[in-house]
Amino acid sequence: RTALPDGLDEVVFQNERGEVCDGTITTVFFDRGQGLRTPPLTSGLLPGVLRADLACQEELLMAEDLPRIRLWVGNALRGLIPAFFCSQVSPPEAPLPTPRASGGDI
Template sequence: MESPFCVSDLALKNPDFALIETLGWTGRELARLDLHLVRLARGAQFLGMKVDLVQAQDLLKAATLPDRPARLRLTCKLSGALEVVASDMPAAQMIWRVGLSNMTLDPHDPYLQIKSTHRPVYDAARQHMAPQFDEMILANAQSEVCDGTITTVFFDRGQGLCTPPQTAGLLPGILRQEMLSKGLCREETLVAQDLHKVRLFVGNALRGLIEANFYP
């Protein structure tokens, strides 16, 4: 896979740039660890950099405490330097209130191939989110639903769970990958104008699948 990035140029333009993986520690195991490590390795390969997956796994395990669930944020700098920060697991909510952002994603943006700290559209949409919402949905210029600011979008038209196709312009979510590989959902296009017509869910590897209500 040929990378569109020059690592040395990227380091000069954005010295704080890093690949990110956010994992859940259940108190007994690191949830979906293998999938996270594969995505991290794939991101490093895409950028033409190296990452020590054994060290990454050791750092993650060292940051955990038995029987105490936690949120673990693993970062890998362009130099290959790894860091893990542990924090409390976010409180669970039964149903999220979701709106539609007026910001759009570009399916051709190479940064959508990797999970990294460079996410200006996602961050801006979340920053401008009204306080009554838990999440904002992002679409592309063709009004095709893409992603949430911190979640993947799932929906059901009454014929089973679906998620937008990667070609719409979205990040490679771990929960999405797992559910597709297990046949728990399939790819299907959803236009923003139809968000009120479907049963809506959002989710990620840390929080799992969350039912959502859409408010125009």
């Protein structure tokens, strides 16, 4: 999280099919005009506490849809936080380390 560019507080992950999963420490919630929704567990996300408490309907969310919907992220400690999509993030200056298959330190 300390590596995030100024002004950004969260990163949202997508799976290999382009479906939105989770944030680094949050669950993703969205509204397309039919009430609060969250991606289904089948997209590869974790069953968060806030997600269970809100008991909202599940619906697939594709990464390409993020700029066109109302978006929130949240967790049990922080609650539901309004969010916005930002795709203009520059890659890190230094190359990322490559993990070793042996399980040693990076």
